[in-house]
Amino acid sequence: MKLDSRTLQLLDAFALRTRRAFYGARQGSHRSQRRGHGVEFAEYRSYEIGDNPRAIDWNLYARSDKVYVKRYLEEETVTIFIVLDGSRSLTHPALKEKWESAAHLAMCASYIGLASHDPVSISILGGPQSPVFWGPKSFGSLTTFLTEATTMLVEGAPSERSIVENARLAATRVRFPGICLFISDFLYPLEDVAAMLSPFRARNMEIHAIQLLGLTDIDPAPESDGATLVDSETGRELGLSLDPESRTRYHEALSQHTSAIREHCLGAHIEFVSARVNEPLSEHSLEILRSMGLFV
Amino acid sequence: MISLFGTMLGALSPWLLLGIPCVLGFLIYVFRKRGTSNKTIVSSLFLLQTLPRKETGRRAFVPPLQFWLELCAATLLILAAAGLFTQKAGRHIAVVIDSSLSMGALFDASSSRLDQVKRIAATDISRARSSAAFSVFSASTDLAPSSGRGISARDALSALHDIKQSFSADDLQSQIVPLANDPSYDAVWVYTDHESPSRAPLDKVVITSLPIDRAAQTNVWIRSLRVRTDTRGDTLLVALGANFPENRDASITARCSTTSSAQALSLPARKSGVSAGSGAVVSFPLESSSWSRCDVTVSLDGGGDRHPLDDRAWITNQTERPTISVIGSLSPETLGLTKIALYTFHAAPQSDGTPPTTGAPTIYHRTIPPLTPDAATLSIAPPEGALPWGGAVAPRARGGEVTKWDDSHPLLAYVNPTLLTLADLRPLVCPPSARALLSSSAGSLLCAGEDHGSRYVLTAFELFPFDGAKSPTLSILTLNIFKWLFSPPSIVPNSGGLPSRLALAPSITTARYLEPKELSLEIGNDHAIRPLNPGVLALTGKDGREELLALNAIDERESDIAAPSAISLPEQRPQARPASTARTTSSLTSLLALLALMVLGIDLARRAVRRARWSDA
Numbered sequence: 024m025k026l027d028s029r030t031l032q033l034l035d036a037f038a039l040r041t042r043r044a045f046y047g048a049r050q051g052s053h054r055s056q057r058r059g060h061g062v063e064f065a066e067y068r069s070y071e072i073g074d075n076p077r078a079i080d081w082n083l084y085a086r087s088d089k090v091y092v093k094r095y096l097e098e099e100t101v102t103i104f105i106v107l108d109g110s111r112s113l114t115h116p117a118l119k120e121k122w123e124s125a126a127h128l129a130m131c132a133s134y135i136g137l138a139s140h141d142p143v144s145i146s147i148l149g150g151p152q153s154p155v156f157w158g159p160k161s162f163g164s165l166t167t168f169l170t171e172a173t174t175m176l177v178e179g180a181p182s183e184r185s186i187v188e189n190a191r192l193a194a195t196r197v198r199f200p201g202i203c204l205f206i207s208d209f210l211y212p213l214e215d216v217a218a219m220l221s222p223f224r225a226r227n228m229e230i231h232a233i234q235l236l237g238l239t240d241i242d243p244a245p246e247s248d249g250a251t252l253v254d255s256e257t258g259r260e261l262g263l264s265l266d267p268e269s270r271t272r273y274h275e276a277l278s279q280h281t282s283a284i285r286e287h288c289l290g291a292h293i294e295f296v297s298a299r300v301n302e303p304l305s306e307h308s309l310e311i312l313r314s315m316g317l318f319v
Numbered sequence: 320m321i322s323l324f325g326t327m328l329g330a331l332s333p334w335l336l337l338g339i340p341c342v343l344g345f346l347i348y349v350f351r352k353r354g355t356s357n358k359t360i361v362s363s364l365f366l367l368q369t370l371p372r373k374e375t376g377r378r379a380f381v382p383p384l385q386f387w388l389e390l391c392a393a394t395l396l397i398l399a400a401a402g403l404f405t406q407k408a409g410r411h412i413a414v415v416i417d418s419s420l421s422m423g424a425l426f427d428a429s430s431s432r433l434d435q436v437k438r439i440a441a442t443d444i445s446r447a448r449s450s451a452a453f454s455v456f457s458a459s460t461d462l463a464p465s466s467g468r469g470i471s472a473r474d475a476l477s478a479l480h481d482i483k484q485s486f487s488a489d490d491l492q493s494q495i496v497p498l499a500n501d502p503s504y505d506a507v508w509v510y511t512d513h514e515s516p517s518r519a520p521l522d523k524v525v526i527t528s529l530p531i532d533r534a535a536q537t538n539v540w541i542r543s544l545r546v547r548t549d550t551r552g553d554t555l556l557v558a559l560g561a562n563f564p565e566n567r568d569a570s571i572t573a574r575c576s577t578t579s580s581a582q583a584l585s586l587p588a589r590k591s592g593v594s595a596g597s598g599a600v601v602s603f604p605l606e607s608s609s610w611s612r613c614d615v616t617v618s619l620d621g622g623g624d625r626h627p628l629d630d631r632a633w634i635t636n637q638t639e640r641p642t643i644s645v646i647g648s649l650s651p652e653t654l655g656l657t658k659i660a661l662y663t664f665h666a667a668p669q670s671d672g673t674p675p676t677t678g679a680p681t682i683y684h685r686t687i688p689p690l691t692p693d694a695a696t697l698s699i700a701p702p703e704g705a706l707p708w709g710g711a712v713a714p715r716a717r718g719g720e721v722t723k724w725d726d727s728h729p730l731l732a733y734v735n736p737t738l739l740t741l742a743d744l745r746p747l748v749c750p751p752s753a754r755a756l757l758s759s760s761a762g763s764l765l766c767a768g769e770d771h772g773s774r775y776v777l778t779a780f781e782l783f784p785f786d787g788a789k790s791p792t793l794s795i796l797t798l799n800i801f802k803w804l805f806s807p808p809s810i811v812p813n814s815g816g817l818p819s820r821l822a823l824a825p826s827i828t829t830a831r832y833l834e835p836k837e838l839s840l841e842i843g844n845d846h847a848i849r850p851l852n853p854g855v856l857a858l859t860g861k862d863g864r865e866e867l868l869a870l871n872a873i874d875e876r877e878s879d880i881a882a883p884s885a886i887s888l889p890e891q892r893p894q895a896r897p898a899s900t901a902r903t904t905s906s907l908t909s910l911l912a913l914l915a916l917m918v919l920g921i922d923l924a925r926r927a928v929r930r931a932r933w934s935d936a
Contacts, residue, residue, distance in 0.1 A: 112362035121362070210363040243367065244359045254364040261364050262372060269370045276366045 024123075024170045026130055030305040037135045040317060041101055041202060042229055067091040102155075102201030103136040103143045104228065105129045106193055109150035110186055112208055113235075114176040115255040120300050121237045122176070125206045126169050127304045128233065128311060132204055135312075137162050146196060147172055148189035148207075148219075149182030181256065186211060187218040194222030202317065203228035208235055213283050217291075224291060231317050232288055234281065234297040241277070241299065242270070331402030338400075342393040350386050388922045395915035403907040409450025410505035411469055413498045414440055416482050417511035418457040419489035420816050420877035423628040424512075424536065432529055436510035437479050439527055443508060444475050454504070458511075459485035460769065460819045462494040486628065486853055486872030487816030491886055493754075499524050514885040526886060536881035537563045539593055539619050540629035541873060546605070546636070555586075555603040555634070557615050559593045562881045566594040568620040571601045575613040583614065590620070611636050612855050612867055614834060629878045633834055633855045635867035643805055647684030654684060655784035659798070662805060680805045684783065687712075693822045695804040696775040699782050700745050706777070708770050710750035718742040719759040727876060728756050730767055730776070730799045738792045741780045753777070767803070772820025772847060776800050816874045822847045826860040833857050833867070 026034070070079060070090035078092040107113075107129055113122045129145060136143045137159050145153040145168065153168045182189060197203075203223045209216050209232070223230050244250035244265055251262045263269065281297050288295035296314050301307045321328050330336060361367065422433040430438075444453060453475035455466040466478035491511060498507045507524045515526040542558040557571055570590050574583040591599040605613075612635045618624060644667040645651045651664035667681070680695040681688070687701040691708055703712050721736040736757055746762025749755045753768025753775070766777040782797050823830065823846050830848050832838040834855040840848045850856070856868040876884065 115360055115362075117360035118362060208362055210365065212365060237362065239359065239361050243361050251358045252361045252364060252367055253358050255360050255362055257364075259364060260358065261368060263367060263370050264372065265370075273367060273370055276369060280366060 024126060024130070024173060025166050026127075026134065027305065030131070030309075031134065033305075033309060034131055034134050035138065037312065039101065039103070039135060039139060039141060039202070064093060064095055066094050068094055100141045101136075102197075102199045103132065103141055103204065104197060104201055104223075105132060105143065105145045105204045106190070106206065106223070107145065107147045107150075108186065108205075108207030109147040109172075109176050109182070109189075111181045111255040112210060114173075116177060118237055118239065118255060119177065121208060121235050122173065124235050124300045124304060124307060126173060128206060128235075128308045129204070130166060130169060131305075131308045131312060133165050134162055136202075137165070144196070145169070146193040147176070148186055148193055149184065150176050152193070152196060185215075187215055190219040191222045194226055197223070197226045197228065200227040201229070203230045204317075205230060205232045206235065207232075208237070208240065209284055210240065210280075213280070213287065216284055217287055220288075220291065220293060224293070230288075230291075230293040231315050232284075232293050232295045233311060233315070234284065234295070235300055236277075236297065237300045241274075243273075329404055330398075331404065333401060335397060335401035338397045339394055342397065343390060346386055346390055346393070347382075350382060384925075385922070388918055388925075392915050392918040392922070395911050395918065399908045399911035399915065403911060405907060409448055409452055411452045411454070411503060412447065413501075413504045413507045414444065414453055414455045414475065414479070415462070415491070415495065415498065415507065415509045415511075416440060416455070416457050416465075416479065417459075417489055417491060417509070417513070418482055418485045419459045420486050420628060420872050420874055421489075421512055421626070421880050423484050423486075424538065424626040424880045426529065426531075431484070432512045432531075433482070433484055435529055436512075436527070437482065439529075440508065440510045441476050441479055443527075444472050444479070447472060455479060455482070456498075457482045457485070458489050458491055458494050458509075460487040460490065460816070462498075484628070485817070485819075487819060488874045488877050495524060495886070509886075511886070512880070514883045516885055516887060531880075533881045533883060536625055537561075537619070537623045538626040538629070538878060538880050539567075539569050539617055539624055540626065540878040541615060541617055541632040541871075542875070543873070544613075544615060544632050544634040544869075544871075546634065547602075551604075553605040553610065555605055555613055555615070557601045557603070557617070559591065559599045559601065559617060560875065560878060561593040562595050562879045564595055566592045569593045569599070569617050570620055571615065571617050573603045573613050573615045575605060575610045577609050577611060612834070612869065614855075626878060626880050628872060629874075631835075631853070632871045632873065633853065633869040635855060635869045642680075644681040645684060646681060646688075647686055649684060649783075653784065655786055656682075658785055658787060659801065662801065691770055692773060692775070693771075694773050696773065697800060697804055698775070698777045700743075700778060700780060703745065706750055708750035708752060708768065708775060710748045710753070710766070710777075712779075713746040713748065713762055716744045716746055716761040719744055719761050721757050721759055721764065723755075723758040725754060725756045728754065728767060729803055729875070730756055730765070730796065732799055734792060734796050734799065736792075739780075739796075743781065745779050747777055747779045749777070769818075771822075771845075772818050773822060774804050776804055816872045816877060817850055817853055817870055820847050820849055821870075823858065824860075826862070827858045827866075828861055829859045831857050 067080065067083065068091060070092050074092045078094075080091050080093050083089070083091050107125055112118065113125055133143045133145070133156070137156060140158055142155045142157050143165065144155045145165070151168075151172050153165065156162070156165045184192070205220065205223070207219070211219070220230060220232065243252055250265055251260055253260050285295045285297070294315060294317070296311060298307070298311050298314075416433070416436055418433055422431065422436070424432050426432045426435040449472070451472065452469035453466070453472065454464065454468045454470070455475050455478040456462050457465050465482050466475060470478070489511075491509065491513060495507060495509060498504060505523065509524065509526045511526065512529045512531060513526075515528045539559060539561045542560040545556045545558075547554045547556055555573060555575075557573070559569060559571070561567070561569075568590055569592075570588055572588045573586040575586060576583045586603045589601045589603065591601045593599040612633060614631070614633055616631045618630060624630065642663045642665060645654065645656065645664050646667045647654075650666050651657060656662075656664045664682075681692060681697075683696065683698040683701065685700050685702065687698050687704070688696065688707055701712050703714050705711050718741045721739055721741070724731060724736040726734075739757075741759075741764065744759070744761055744764065746759070747755075747764065747766055749763045749766035750768060750770075752770050753766040755763040755765070756767055757763070757765035762779070764779040768775060782793060782800070785794060785797055787794050823842065825846065827842070827846075830840040830842055832840065832854050835852070838851075840850075840856070842848055850870050853870050853872045856870060858866045858868055860866070876882070
């Protein structure tokens with residue numbers, strides 16, 4: 024599981040753009056909420072004993088006879104927290120195209136972040152959690168992590184916890200608020216979707232939710248007018264009539280569900296993008312990254 | 320085979336058609352089963368569970384479009400594999416037009432018998448069903464196709480129009496039988512001036528005989544031309560024949576040239592009374608001995624000669640006697656051949672039996688040629704075994720009586736076969752191209768035929784030594800044989816008519832007609848020419864020397880146009896199975912396979928459009 028050289032070349036042109044300022048762990052290239060020694064003026068503050076006299080704005084003192092110090096915005100790193108839905112609905116061997124697309128998208132976003140020296144962390148719901156990766160040289164380690172995680176998820180047993188519980192657990196690893204990239208198919212009840220995203224909202228993350236839908240999600244059993252469908256997560260079987268009328272009804276239900284998620288995200292200030300899994304993966308991932316508005 | 324809108328439909332492997340209901344049943348099973356046992360993994364059922372469930376009970380099978388496309392493609396492939404073909408339901412009719420010399424006789428004031436049979440045949444063809452196919456033949460010495468096989472009525476009418484008058488005798492009796500036995504023909508229509516047999520022995524042969532008033536078919540013809548050389552010089556002898564009982568006057572004119580290119584000099588015309596009972600011989604003294612060729616014409620005084628084609632003949636001056644090779648253990652002297660003054664004989668080496676010169680007439684005495692000869696051949700009492708013309712020689716038999724003979728052949732002219740005493744016989748099975756002229760209980764005794772334009776005679780008994788009057792019957796038979804086989808051009812043969820093929824000596828380089836008009840002839844790859852009509856040929860050798868050859872269409876049977884001659888056909892052999900006809904068939908395999916590919920293409924396109932619609936959705 025790796026990115027080809029052409030994709031890497033195209034990703035080099037991308038940069039991370041946040042909507043707001045975050046506290047970072049280190050000096051970086053993004054606006055921080057911290058006041059420090061950046062170049063962008065933030066505010067004036069009354070002089071306090073111990074302040075650096077060089078920070079005193081003497082022009083203001085001359086005008087006001089009061090001593091103020093200038094405070095600047097600090098430029099720090101932004102943590103990119105990638106949450107991947109590692110449930111069977113993405114990792115089942117019959118649905119592996121979705122997981123491959125999700126992992127490819129995560130790698131592309133990680134590469135952009137690591138290239139600008141922002142820390143990247145990957146949390147797979149129902150799967151392993153990665154360390155924090157720093158700098159471009161750690162991209163290889165990130166790729167290795169994803170490859171091993173893929174093997175573990177595909178061949179291993181599914182998580183016994185629910186997706187909501189796994190999301191809560193993942194949110195506890197957040198140390199610094201930053202960017203949260205939540206990649207899933209979101210084929211859960213709306214309340215579960217809300218419950219998955221709320222722990223990250225509570226940590227003041229700038230959340231970008233990406234819904235990936237595969238072929239069977241759009242058109243299950245396209246060549247038959249009736250089929251026995253098996254839930255990849257629960258194993259439950261359901262014999263359904265899939266005549267044209269039933270298919271139309273399903274498409275409407277899916278569309279309504281996606282719209283409901285979009286509405287919820289809009290209200291929660293979460294960016295939401297819905298995409299179909301498509302080949303080739305690199306073009307598909309770049310398209311999603313552009314449509315997110317997070318990477319420019 | 321089944322008939323569908325006038326076309327027969329059949330299959331080479333009809334048992335494969337059983338695959339169609341099998342495929343139908345299989346597809347119904349597959350499409351009904353689709354989705355019942357197939358389990359499809361989906362991400363989540365939480366949206367799908369709102370849809371109506373599958374009916375568990377029996378439900379009506381409503382085949383989707385996919386089912387019909389797959390059924391159509393499978394059916395087309397099965398039909399192609401079964402070798403479906405169509406066949407025209409019409410009959411295949413062989414049309415045989417007698418174009419022999421006698422057909423040149425007048426039928427009415429303005430048309431010949433040939434014209435009349437063509438008209439009748441054209442009417443019959445036009446009246447035939449539109450689905451009928453025809454093969455047109457013209458019958459004279461050979462049965463020659465005048466058209467392709469299985470052509471339409473329109474093309475058959477065009478082929479009829481192109482049939483030309485021939486100048487030789489017909490052999491319809493032996494030519495009809497193979498056509499009748501050919502299972503590819505449903506009917507054989509024969510148009511001739513022969514009389515129909517009293518009963519039709521062959522079911523599918525229909526013989527249309529011209530209604531001829533035999534009593535009115537008066538004809539006078541030149542029977543033979545000969546030059547007699549004695550102390551008084553050369554005399555041209557013209558023998559006439561006639562078929563009317565009363566004595567009538569005929570005028571005979573002769574024009575002779577002294578050199579090949581000089582203008583012809585007309586000799587004083589002669590008159591002669593002629594009747595069927597007594598043929599006449601008219602003589603013309605030839606004043607110059609350096610004459611090269613003569614053109615003789617006979618006409619009936621007062622008109623009424625209904626056959627103009629046999630009223631003219633030619634003769635050239637042949638000063639050398641023909642040389643005949645003799646191959647055998649005995650010399651020509653021992654065989655008594657030197658007593659026959661008209662020819663020169665020389666013994667040829669017996670090593671391989673091949674005649675010393677291609678095109679040289681040869682006598683094989685108690686031996687047979689290894690290959691089919693290219694010249695006139697007489698084989699006397701050949702040894703047991705196969706013959707190069709076909710047929711065979713049976714083991715020796717003791718003498719026998721002649722029990723059957725065909726006295727219409729010139730070989731048996733003036734011969735009483737019952738007087739023949741035959742001690743030692745080697746019975747023959749006559750080759751297909753020969754007629755059995757004498758037969759005994761042991762087999763055929765005398766066969767005469769023509770193979771690729773070269774005549775041949777086979778005898779089952781000894782002819783030699785030739786001793787003339789001491790054994791008159793045998794001697795007459797021998798002279799008849801020689802005359803028929805080896806006649807020099809100056810003695811015009813009186814049977815068979817114009818040869819269809821004339822082999823030339825290797826030294827001959829060009830051939831052209833001098834009479835009736837100048838015309839070049841093409842020498843074929845077999846170094847032979849196909850004469851078009853009677854006349855005088857000039858054959859030029861490599862040394863530039865020119866030899867003149869007279870070709871005449873003289874045949875007693877063909878000239879006696881009043882004599883009824885019925886066609887005698889053998890009884891029909893019972894057929895072991897119904898005659899299956901090789902009709903015009905068209906295979907549909909390629910078309911069906913192409914259609915199947917088109918259906919599969921439509922199915923693939925449909926699936927691709929469906930996928931594109933999904934990805935664009």
